[in-house]
Amino acid sequence: MIRINDVCKTYIMGEEIVRALDHASLHIAEGEFVGVVGPSGSGKSTLMNIIGCLDMADSGEYLLDGQRIEHYSENELAQIRNKKIGFIFQNFNLLAKMTAAENIELPLVYQRVGQKDRRERVAQALERVGLTDRKTHKPTELSGGQQQRVAVARAIATNPSLLLADEPTGNLDSRTGEEIMRLFEDLNREGNTVVLITHDEKVAARTGRTVRIFDGRIEEGV
Amino acid sequence: MFGQSMKMAFGAILSNKMRSFLTMLGIIIGVFSLVVLVSLVTSATGSVQAQISEIGSDMLSVNIFTDQGKPIKAADLAEISENEHIGKVAPAGTVYVTAKFERDSADVTVYGTTASYFEIQNLKIAEGRTLRGFDLENHTYVAVVDANVAETLFPGKSAVGKGLSLNGTRFEIVGVLESNDSFSGMMMGWNTVVVPFTTAQRTFSGFGSIRSFYATAASSEDVDAAEAYLREYLTARYGTEDTFNIFNMNILAATMDQVMAVFSLLFGGIAAISLLVGGIGIMNIMLVSVTERTREIGIRKAIGARRSSIMSQFLIEALALSLVGCAIGIALSGLTVLIFNIAARSSEMLSQVSVGLSPTVVIVAVCFSTAIGLLFGLYPANKAAKMRPIDALRYE
Numbered sequence: 001m002i003r004i005n006d007v008c009k010t011y012i013m014g015e016e017i018v019r020a021l022d023h024a025s026l027h028i029a030e031g032e033f034v035g036v037v038g039p040s041g042s043g044k045s046t047l048m049n050i051i052g053c054l055d056m057a058d059s060g061e062y063l064l065d066g067q068r069i070e071h072y073s074e075n076e077l078a079q080i081r082n083k084k085i086g087f088i089f090q091n092f093n094l095l096a097k098m099t100a101a102e103n104i105e106l107p108l109v110y111q112r113v114g115q116k117d118r119r120e121r122v123a124q125a126l127e128r129v130g131l132t133d134r135k136t137h138k139p140t141e142l143s144g145g146q147q148q149r150v151a152v153a154r155a156i157a158t159n160p161s162l163l164l165a166d167e168p169t170g171n172l173d174s175r176t177g178e179e180i181m182r183l184f185e186d187l188n189r190e191g192n193t194v195v196l197i198t199h200d201e202k203v204a205a206r207t208g209r210t211v212r213i214f215d216g217r218i219e220e221g222v
Numbered sequence: 223m224f225g226q227s228m229k230m231a232f233g234a235i236l237s238n239k240m241r242s243f244l245t246m247l248g249i250i251i252g253v254f255s256l257v258v259l260v261s262l263v264t265s266a267t268g269s270v271q272a273q274i275s276e277i278g279s280d281m282l283s284v285n286i287f288t289d290q291g292k293p294i295k296a297a298d299l300a301e302i303s304e305n306e307h308i309g310k311v312a313p314a315g316t317v318y319v320t321a322k323f324e325r326d327s328a329d330v331t332v333y334g335t336t337a338s339y340f341e342i343q344n345l346k347i348a349e350g351r352t353l354r355g356f357d358l359e360n361h362t363y364v365a366v367v368d369a370n371v372a373e374t375l376f377p378g379k380s381a382v383g384k385g386l387s388l389n390g391t392r393f394e395i396v397g398v399l400e401s402n403d404s405f406s407g408m409m410m411g412w413n414t415v416v417v418p419f420t421t422a423q424r425t426f427s428g429f430g431s432i433r434s435f436y437a438t439a440a441s442s443e444d445v446d447a448a449e450a451y452l453r454e455y456l457t458a459r460y461g462t463e464d465t466f467n468i469f470n471m472n473i474l475a476a477t478m479d480q481v482m483a484v485f486s487l488l489f490g491g492i493a494a495i496s497l498l499v500g501g502i503g504i505m506n507i508m509l510v511s512v513t514e515r516t517r518e519i520g521i522r523k524a525i526g527a528r529r530s531s532i533m534s535q536f537l538i539e540a541l542a543l544s545l546v547g548c549a550i551g552i553a554l555s556g557l558t559v560l561i562f563n564i565a566a567r568s569s570e571m572l573s574q575v576s577v578g579l580s581p582t583v584v585i586v587a588v589c590f591s592t593a594i595g596l597l598f599g600l601y602p603a604n605k606a607a608k609m610r611p612i613d614a615l616r617y618e
Binding site for chain 1: 233
């Protein structure tokens with residue numbers, strides 16, 4: 001499913017060269033629920049960006065579903081993000097001017113799914129996260145937990161190969177965080193591959209396998 | 223996809239109504255001034271041209287500066303009128319005198335001429351008669367006055383049959399001209415009195431010989447031939463072309479056309495500049511909008527928006543701003559023209575002027591606005607489309 005071999009990524013921050021990923025390798029099989037855990041500045045976000053095809057590695061190779069990502073054009077990467085990856089962010093990243101349903105619909109619009117089909121899949125996704133009665137609400141009219149559930153619904157609406165969550169419970173209180181975690185567990189049980197990035201050991205412990213990242217190096221767990 | 227982009231563009235415009243309106247204002251004012259000014263000039267040209275052709279563009283007027291002791295006589299004019307290209311000929315001399323009736327007086331221009339003059343100048347009689355052949359043969363003291371003179375000296379009464387004193391000589395009024403606010407009326411001036419040429423020669427000192435005369439071409443195709451004949455005739459008589467001048471109404475029409483074209487271009491240019499300024503306003507606000515929505519762009523890109531999707535979203539927004547502005551501008555122009563026409567109808571001066579929106583300029587305005595929306599939307603839209611998703615997502 002995901003195969004990262006010997007990937008390096010360096011940033012130049014002012015005069016300092018930051019080695020965000022230092023010969024990192026990672027292998028995730030289909031249907032796994034993997035927690036990537038590490039302190040801030042460890043290279044977690046860089047790893048997430050590369051897995052999510054938002055950024056490119058400087059060296060090494062990354063295969064997603066057996067496809068090498070390195071040589072794709074920007075538009076092809078946009079298509080891969082659109083079809084294969086469902087993002088869930090710490091701060092939800094919903095579009096404030098759109099309703100819950102419209103937010104969920106957006107990736108389907110970019111996929112050029114027909115209107116009737118779109119409406120069906122939005123309804124399914126909303127039902128899956130239990131927010132059917134909130135579909136016409138705008139993000140500001142929803143609680144944090146509800147907003148994150150809308151984000152999850154947006155991520156699963158396209159039936160992606162991979163759900164990629166970056167600190168999904170980071171902005172939520174422990175009770176709603178628990179709700180979201182249970183949602184991820186359920187989604188994984190239904191066969192979705194989930195990669196969850198966190199600094200919280202307790203959250204990581206809920207996943208099927210924990211991968212530790214420190215100073216840009218990955219220690220794969222079992 | 224396109225429908226979605228449209229929906230998003232209008233959503234963005236409506237969510238910031240005041241800002242969108244102020245941005246559009248540049249385009250609104252630009253389109254408004256372009257359409258109204260050019261429509262005004264076009265209509266004015268049309269109405270002036272109509273009045274020129276009403277006088278008859280087949281009219282030629284001849285002025286002789288020095289007659290070198292060989293003055294044109296009535297017999298010479300008769301000879302000229304024999305030419306196949308010439309229709310009618312009438313001498314015209316003018317003097318400025320004071321007309322008196324009882325205690326009222328008016329400063330008038332006296333035209334000494336013949337009966338043909340009325341036909342050449344297309345003057346209509348409201349009451350009484352024009353000059354006749356025997357008036358000229360017998361040097362009768364008769365006068366045809368215009369409506370202005372009649373109204374000034376004989377308010378509310380018929381002037382026909384009344385006596386009128388011109389510089390102390392008594393003339394009998396035999397006719398009153400129709401009031402004439404057309405272009406030819408303007409050329410002749412108001413307060414005119416027309417008397418037989420022969421009588422004027424005897425009565426007014428300094429009237430002298432025929433210094434100017436009018437002629438019509440036999441038909442409108444003969445104007446150039448008629449002019450050539452007159453030029454040849456007068457050159458043969460005086461030996462040089464410097465002592466006379468022939469004025470052709472066609473030239474007046476052509477000059478008028480040129481002047482109006484220059485005005486059109488000038489006004490159009492000024493309006494185009496304000497449209498350009500409006501375009502810069504759109505670009506400015508689109509750049510602000512792109513920066514404000516960096517995070518939105520990041521989210522859209524993360525969930526799979528291609529460059530072209532982002533590009534078209536912002537381009538359509540810029541285009542919508544300029545085209546909505548254009549539509550408002552055209553609507554406002556239409557309203558202005560409507561109000562102008564209603565006002566003009568009740569005004570004496572402008573009663574013949576009717577302004578219509580020139581379809582050409584409306585099309586030009588729409589094309590121009592489209593071009594401006596695209597041109598000035600391109601840079602901000604491209605800036606948005608080129609953003610890297612991780613940078614855009616990180617933007618606070």
